[in-house]
Amino acid sequence: MTGPFRYTSPVPPKSATGVAADVYAQMSTDFGIERAPTFVVLSASPPLLTAAWALTRESLLAGQVSRTDKEVVAAGVSLANRCPFCVDAHTVLLHATGDHRLAETIARGEQPADPAHRRLLAWGKDMSTPRPFGPTAAPEHIGTALAFHFINRIVSALLTESMLPGGLQRIRAVRSAAGRSLARTVRRELVTGLSLPLLExxxxxxxxxxxxAVGTAYGALRTAAELGAGLLSEEDAAFVRQSVAAWDGVTPLPVHGADLPDRAERPGARLALLAARAPYRITDEDVAAWLAPPFTDHCLVHLIAFGAICAMGRVEATLTLETKEHA
Structure with a gap:
């Protein structure tokens, strides 16, 4: 496949078999997008594909919390992570919820008029702040936010920045039309837990x-993504974990210095750390320095996923138990 995929060649969804075919079928019904590149890019690893889909479905798509509210959180996370592909996607999905003004407000980088939406957007950008929702809504809101801390990094590392060919999503009318085409699916109520039988x-x-169901999917994703540590030496895997643990979760990774391993000497550690702390800075040279036989697409998505899950865990560690009952 070509299109948005930078370094991998996923099997086309129409040719998929087994659990991948089952995921695409459920995705088509519940997400409205059968071939979403954000998941197709993980198809070289069924455990990653199924877990990433399950966490997204059970937190963002299903449940009792307003889909609009969760899309606002996801947009906040994507803005914080500098992931234009995902910001555009959530703008389209906000159009699908019917809140067109809110969608375009966020697309312009402005603050929502609704105070509750402002608080949710701000919390998505910085999850160390008090939660603007109560404990009942926590699994869905936190699950959505952490799912996109993972997905943003996969997307920034392995996909192009353009959600639609030629950057058509930059045109307001296109965003609105794309959203309207998904409206019926987005506004459906989904039964929770239906993705869990797919988990590997x-x-x-x-x-x-x-x-x-969010907790089950989250645990599965952590397990699947941690497998990528096995592609590094014990020393390099520990280095990545320690660097991410010492990070504040916000400050960009320095371009030069001891924090970023040398491309020629430690290409795997460099890729994983960039995936965690600055995936938008991964270059063709970074990937080429590591991705050579015996490594494959399967290995690359697992190495990037390892960095992404380290970052997701670091953000999770910043969560405050304090809540504000506003939203």
Whole structure:
């Protein structure tokens, strides 16, 4: 496949078999987009594909919290992570919810008129601030935010920045029309948990989502993504983990210095750390320095996913238990 894929060649969805075909079928029904590149790019690894889809479905798409509210959170995360592809996608999905003014306000980089939406957007940008929602809504809001901390990094590392050919999503009328085409699907109520039988890994649910489908999917994604550490030496894997743990979750990675391993000497550690802390800075040279036989597309998505899950865990560690009952 060509199109938005920078370094991998996923099997076209129409040719998919097994669990990948099952994911695409569910995605077509529940997401309205059968061939969403954000998931297709993970198809070389069924455990990553199924877990990333499950966390997205169970947090963003299903549940009782307003889809509009969760799209605002996802947009805030994507803005903070400098992921234009995902910002455009959530703008289109906000159009699909019917809130066209809100969609365009966020697209212009402005603040929503509704105070609750302003608080949710701000929290998406900085999850260390008090939560603007109560404990009942926490699994869906936190799950959505952390899912996109992972997905933003996959997208920035492995896809182009343009959601539509030729950057057509930059045209307001195109964004609106794309949203309207998804409106019926986006506004449906989904039964929770239907993605869980697709999972190929298991893991411990986090405290904020114990006993929920979101928690099950989150644990599965952590397990699947952590497998990428096995592509590095123990020393390099520890270096990536320690660098991310010492990071504040916000400050960009310095372009030069000891924080970023040399491309020629430690290409795997460099790629994983960039995926965690500055995926938009990954270059063709960075990938070429590491992606050579015996490494494959499967290996590349797992290495990027390892960096992404380290970053997701670091952001999760900044969560405050304090809540503000506003939204």
């Amino acid at each position: 890994t298991e893991g411990e649910a986090p405290a904020w989502a114990v006993g929920t």
